[in-house]
Amino acid sequence: MVPSSLPRSRGRGLMRAPRTAALALAGALVLVPALSACQGAAVSDDTPAADGPVRIGVVVPLTGPVSQVGTALRNGLELAVKKVNAEGGVGGRPVEYVVVDDAGDPANSTQLARRLIRQEKVTMLFGTITGDTAEAVGKVADEAKVPFGTAILGDTEHCFPYQWGFGESTRQMLAPAVPALIAKYGTKVALVGSDYNYPRFYAGIAEQLVKDAGGTVVAREFSPLGQTDWQPVVKRLSAAKPDLVLSMVVGADAVTFSKQAQQFGLLTPRLGYEGAPLDADFYPALAPLVEGRTHTVRWSDGVQDAESRAFADSYRSAYDWKAPIPEVAGNAYFGVRFFLGAAAKAGSTDPKAVNEAIGAFRYDSPLGEGTRFHPSNHVLQADMRDVTIGAGGAYKVTKTHPMVADETPKKGCS
Amino acid sequence: MDVLLAILGQFGLYGLLTVGIAVIFAATRVVNLAQGDLAMCGAYAAATLTGAPFGTRTLIALVAGVPVLLLVERLLLRGAVLDGLAAMLVTWGLGMALRQGAELVFTGTARTVAVPVEGTVDVLGSPYPAYRLVCALTASAVVVLVLVLARRTGWGLTLRAVADNPDMAAVLGTDPRRLRTLAFVAGGLLAVLAGALYSPVLAVSPGMGFNLLVPVFFGLLLSRPGALGTAAGAALFVSALSVLLRTWLSDTLAEALFYAVVVAIAALRSRPWIGRFSAWFRRPSPAAAGAA
Numbered sequence: 001m002v003p004s005s006l007p008r009s010r011g012r013g014l015m016r017a018p019r020t021a022a023l024a025l026a027g028a029l030v031l032v033p034a035l036s037a038c039q040g041a042a043v044s045d046d047t048p049a050a051d052g053p054v055r056i057g058v059v060v061p062l063t064g065p066v067s068q069v070g071t072a073l074r075n076g077l078e079l080a081v082k083k084v085n086a087e088g089g090v091g092g093r094p095v096e097y098v099v100v101d102d103a104g105d106p107a108n109s110t111q112l113a114r115r116l117i118r119q120e121k122v123t124m125l126f127g128t129i130t131g132d133t134a135e136a137v138g139k140v141a142d143e144a145k146v147p148f149g150t151a152i153l154g155d156t157e158h159c160f161p162y163q164w165g166f167g168e169s170t171r172q173m174l175a176p177a178v179p180a181l182i183a184k185y186g187t188k189v190a191l192v193g194s195d196y197n198y199p200r201f202y203a204g205i206a207e208q209l210v211k212d213a214g215g216t217v218v219a220r221e222f223s224p225l226g227q228t229d230w231q232p233v234v235k236r237l238s239a240a241k242p243d244l245v246l247s248m249v250v251g252a253d254a255v256t257f258s259k260q261a262q263q264f265g266l267l268t269p270r271l272g273y274e275g276a277p278l279d280a281d282f283y284p285a286l287a288p289l290v291e292g293r294t295h296t297v298r299w300s301d302g303v304q305d306a307e308s309r310a311f312a313d314s315y316r317s318a319y320d321w322k323a324p325i326p327e328v329a330g331n332a333y334f335g336v337r338f339f340l341g342a343a344a345k346a347g348s349t350d351p352k353a354v355n356e357a358i359g360a361f362r363y364d365s366p367l368g369e370g371t372r373f374h375p376s377n378h379v380l381q382a383d384m385r386d387v388t389i390g391a392g393g394a395y396k397v398t399k400t401h402p403m404v405a406d407e408t409p410k411k412g413c414s
Numbered sequence: 415m416d417v418l419l420a421i422l423g424q425f426g427l428y429g430l431l432t433v434g435i436a437v438i439f440a441a442t443r444v445v446n447l448a449q450g451d452l453a454m455c456g457a458y459a460a461a462t463l464t465g466a467p468f469g470t471r472t473l474i475a476l477v478a479g480v481p482v483l484l485l486v487e488r489l490l491l492r493g494a495v496l497d498g499l500a501a502m503l504v505t506w507g508l509g510m511a512l513r514q515g516a517e518l519v520f521t522g523t524a525r526t527v528a529v530p531v532e533g534t535v536d537v538l539g540s541p542y543p544a545y546r547l548v549c550a551l552t553a554s555a556v557v558v559l560v561l562v563l564a565r566r567t568g569w570g571l572t573l574r575a576v577a578d579n580p581d582m583a584a585v586l587g588t589d590p591r592r593l594r595t596l597a598f599v600a601g602g603l604l605a606v607l608a609g610a611l612y613s614p615v616l617a618v619s620p621g622m623g624f625n626l627l628v629p630v631f632f633g634l635l636l637s638r639p640g641a642l643g644t645a646a647g648a649a650l651f652v653s654a655l656s657v658l659l660r661t662w663l664s665d666t667l668a669e670a671l672f673y674a675v676v677v678a679i680a681a682l683r684s685r686p687w688i689g690r691f692s693a694w695f696r697r698p699s700p701a702a703a704g705a706a
Contacts, residue, residue: 063514065621067522195666223665226625228427228616231420232660252524255617259526263543263615265534285526285617 054090054340054349056081056097057116059137060127061104065251069129069281069328073151074099075319076332077126079311084337090344098122104129106136113140113148122146123349124339126332131156131198138163146351147358149339151332153279153298154198159378159410162355166335166367167328168298169379170205171406174246176384177274177296178206179213185272186243187215192233192257195222199248206246218242227253230260237266244272255285262289280324283393290389298367299330300387300395308366324393334365368403376409415540417661423546424653426553427612429646431626432633433557434604436645437564439634440577441590441597444491444501448509449605449630450623455479456609458516461525461618468530472610476603483602487595509624516620524617549611556607557646560600564642573597577640629656632676636683652676 058077061070081095089095098120102108109128116122117140125141125148128134134150138160141148145162153167182189189210193199199222207217219240221233234257237245245267249257254277261267267289277286278295301312301324311333315325339358343349346357362370368382386399431449438446459475460468490504531545564570572593575583580590609623616622629652636648655675659668 063517063522065522065619067517221665224669226621227665228622228625229420229424229657229660231416231423232657233665235416235661252617252619252622255524255526255619256615259617260615263529263546265541281523285524 053094053096054343055120055122057120057122057125058097058099058127059102059109059112061129062101064103066104066129069326072326072329073127073332076329077336079314080333080336084340090340091347095340102133104133106132109133109136110140113137117144117146123351123354126336147355149335151328151335155379157201159413161414164358164373164378166331166380169406170202172384172404173296174206174209176401176404178209181244181272181274182213182215188218188243189215190219190237190240190242190245191217192221192245193248194250194253195224202248225253230257234261234264234266247275247277250276254282258286258289280395281326283324291391294386294388296384296386297327298382298384299327301325302387302395302397303366305366324395334367338363374407376413378413379406381405415538417657419537419542420657421654423550424657425650426550427608428629428633428653429557429649430553430604430608431630432645432649433560433642434601435630435634436637436642437597438601440573440640441594443498447502447506450626451509451512452602452605453609453626454623455512456606457613457618458520460610460613461527475606475610479603479606480599483599487598513620522620524619527613529614545614553611561642561646574640635680
């Protein structure tokens with residue numbers, strides 16, 4: 001953004017400048033603010049009307065390879081807004097939302113987030129699935145000082161002052177799971193993932209937690225996205241004779257890897273297996289391979305409190321849904337309600353005020369009693385649950401870990 | 415032995431796709447960028463028609479593929495205005511339409527196909543999943559069959575003639591338009607077959623075919639137009655290179671090296687002295703001269 005002092009300081013030289021140059025400069029003075037507004041930065045026009053509805057801008061992939069997860073997030077958000085409006089809105093204001101499809105491409109996410117802020121005058125942004133799109137929107141949100149919430153599991157190394165994640169952080173996923181899995185299956189752990197930033201970040205934290213729990217990492221394998229032949233990887237993993245495999249192989253590759261690991265005799269019921277392939281999204285494809293296993297998540301449709309059940313029932317009837325409900329839908333549902341609760345507390349639609357309120361807000365929901373964001377990492381301090389995957393896709397809660405803390409500081413939060 | 419089996423498994427898939435794309439390229443001089451997406455269609459046929467046994471599903475996919483491919487060739491690729499590049503763009507568009515169509519109909523979530531032959535077999539001391547062996551051998555047999563047909567039948571001779579000099583072939587009485595249609599359908603069907611056969615070992619998703627395009631394209635790049643044997647050889651080379659690198663190195667490093675090696679070979683091949691050198695070697699062989 002062009003600082004507001006810049007045109008004025010140039011203006012001082014006008015008296016001595018020739019006429020044409022003066023005209024050009026005058027033109028520039030008109031153009032500079034116009035151009036800076038085009039860049040979607042925070043100018044006064046972007047702020048939402050003070051007495052209008054609370055508007056949420058939703059950036060999700062509704063087409064492309066992760067569209068299914070994006071749609072689940074959108075559905076969860078839609079039901080949350082419906083619920084809040086039925087209960088009288090936010091401090092009497094109705095809640096509206098605008099959904100845009102970024103197709104999982106960060107270039108689209110940036111443009112769309114800017115448009116939502118500038119044209120739709122949203123108070124908050126919500127959505128994105130993949131890490132690169134989250135970062136793209138996070139940057140725009142930071143620039144324009146508009147709070148932005150995500151719901152997908154996993155976190156990144158960096159923190160943005162205006163970005164808040166409702167999905168479980170990597171430490172929250174692994175800290176309760178790893179010691180239990182090592183005790184059940186054995187101490188030799190293999191790590192496998194798709195080859196991009198997040199799985200490597202996940203593996204780094206997993207390695208530390210495995211060591212802390214008295215285990216050893218016997219293999220680490222990463223393979224490029226879109227891998228069709230996992231035989232060499234599976235052979236190397238098998239050669240290390242692991243008792244437990246922690247997998248952050250994502251997308252369709254999670255299915256290919258799991259299937260080929262089973263076909264080559266690595267993935268047997270005796271081997272511990274935890275990670276992305278156990279998520280509810282993959283259940284329809286991997287049912288026989290994941291049934292009977294335990295998965296540690298923040299929310300699943302097997303959570304039995306009244307609010308979660310009401311949400312799961314409305315999700316199933318509204319979207320004619322028969323498979324397990326993706327975790328991201330629940331995180332989005334309770335996450336948006338957290339955001340709107342903070343907006344009510346702020347008593348304003350001003351994004352900056354809402355962001356401050358989010359940082360200080362405490363909220364009771366099925367995700368935990370008094371859930372709140374830790375100021376040093378913007379990770380939601382909330383419950384985690386062990387769910388055991390049963391026949392027909394029943395993700396039944398077998399253990400609750402109350403308030404799993406993740407207070408590891410990150411750079412850039414404030 | 416593990417490595418040989420892995421190469422064979424990979425060759426079945428790449429071989430069918432590469433020979434298919436080479437058949438189309440020979441007759442039409444068009445790189446069919448929808449080849450992988452046609453395989454995706456075959457895989458979806460295997461994933462959705464679950465009422466029928468696996469073999470029947472594959473047959474249905476092939477039979478249903480014929481009129482669709484005919485229609486595509488007639489409607490999209492036959493225009494007199496289309497040059498090679500425009501036609502290639504048309505196939506790119508066709509691939510995109512197939513991917514988006516699959517996403518609309520089947521959603522983006524990956525599906526799996528139950529393995530029709532369960533269990534493992536012992537191949538000279540190495541346990542190997544039985545179905546992988548069955549599909550690798552079936553695919554390789556089909557590749558060999560296509561090569562034999564291309565070498566021994568009139569159709570193969572015509573294909574080679576058109577690949578070499580379409581104008582001369584037309585003057586000598588072949589109908590290049592008929593041959594182009596036939597080649598597009600045959601090449602496309604090989605892709606459909608590859609997709610259906612390999613669906614039980616892969617995740618079936620709208621984007622699956624797109625991932626297969628790069629190695630297949632490399633196979634085509636390393637082969638000689640009209641000589642399907644070189645396309646099969648190139649597919650075998652690409653499979654072996656990929657498997658060997660990934661056996662010795664980590665996947666990330668192996669992939670980088672794989673691209674480096676293939677690009678280096680393609681660049682070297684275009685050097686005139688290499689061409690003269692290999693032509694000099696080819697000259698004494700009457701079989702090769704016949705093929706050229």
